[in-house]
Amino acid sequence: MANQFVCSLLLLIAATSTYAQITPTIGIVGGVAAASGTRSYVVSVKDSGGSILCGAVLYNDVTVITTASCLVFLPLGNFLVGVNNGTKSIQIVANISNPDFDSDTNEHDVALLKLAESVSAEYVELPSNKPVTGSTGVLTGWDANNILVDVSETIIAADDCVSGNYGYDVDEVFASNVCGLAKNKACNAIGGVPLVSNNQLVGLLSWGNACANDDNPAVFSNIFAEKSWIESNVNNL
Numbered sequence: 001m002a003n004q005f006v007c008s009l010l011l012l013i014a015a016t017s018t019y020a021q022i023t024p025t026i027g028i029v030g031g032v033a034a035a036s037g038t039r040s041y042v043v044s045v046k047d048s049g050g051s052i053l054c055g056a057v058l059y060n061d062v063t064v065i066t067t068a069s070c071l072v073f074l075p076l077g078n079f080l081v082g083v084n085n086g087t088k089s090i091q092i093v094a095n096i097s098n099p100d101f102d103s104d105t106n107e108h109d110v111a112l113l114k115l116a117e118s119v120s121a122e123y124v125e126l127p128s129n130k131p132v133t134g135s136t137g138v139l140t141g142w143d144a145n146n147i148l149v150d151v152s153e154t155i156i157a158a159d160d161c162v163s164g165n166y167g168y169d170v171d172e173v174f175a176s177n178v179c180g181l182a183k184n185k186a187c188n189a190i191g192g193v194p195l196v197s198n199n200q201l202v203g204l205l206s207w208g209n210a211c212a213n214d215d216n217p218a219v220f221s222n223i224f225a226e227k228s229w230i231e232s233n234v235n236n237l
């Protein structure tokens with residue numbers, strides 16, 4: 001593809017070198033530190049050395065939602081989930097990716113992880129409505145120092161994202177996506193970090209073709225579009 005898929009690119013770099021190198025080189029630029037004690041629904045997928053590989057979110061006490069690209073592009077192994085603002089790491093006992101996930105296009109980029117032990121934290125709900133262009137949400141991820149930061153985002157529904165205003169085509173952004181523009185041009189988040197509105201999970205960062213550029217929103221998995229898959233698989237993990 002002609003576009004520079006930031007997330008996929010980083011993941012490719014990860015696959016061809018030691019993926020522990022991801023963490024020092026990326027981190028959100030332009031975010032605002034999340035208030036202490038908030039955002040406990042945000043968790044990380046980490047390697048056994050403790051490096052954060054992807055973002056993810058707690059759906060209930062033992063279930064994490066992340067991106068399928070997180071699991072596909074990275075070496076499988078002893079992944080852990082970092083909870084409680086990184087103060088605790090928990091093993092993963094099961095995982096399932098949406099079988100419709102397409103690793104070329106990142107369509108249907110969603111996966112579920114089951115934790116080895118129960119986590120007490122805030123959980124996100126699945127969205128009750130499809131994403132509405134112009135509504136807002138908060139993306140939360142890590143800066144270069146692994147501090148959780150918030151980025152205010154304007155949500156753009158997939159059909160508006162491919163309307164010609166943003167440089168994306170219909171063969172790149174699908175019904176299983178939602179786009180988001182960082183209001184303060186923040187950028188450099190890692191894949192899987194959540195976009196949340198009213199405690200509902202709108203999206204998980206999947207990829208994006210530029211940084212800090214108004215014409216190039218980030219592309220998220222559209223959790224409303226994945227809701228039935230999540231609901232029908234969460235109890236089968």
Ligand SMILES: *[C@@H]1O[C@H](CO)[C@@H](O)[C@H](O)[C@H]1NC(C)=O
Nearest residue numbers: 034035036037038039085148
């Ligand atoms: C996470 O922990 C760091 C380090 O102790 C702290 O500075 C930060 O405020 C915490 N963030 C949240 C969202 O609790």
Ligand SMILES: *[C@@H]1O[C@H](CO)[C@@H](O)[C@H](O)[C@H]1NC(C)=O
Nearest residue numbers: 071076077079092094095096
């Ligand atoms: C996901 O499950 C498969 C087996 O179904 C396993 O080989 C793989 O290591 C697991 N991935 C993670 C991240 O736990």
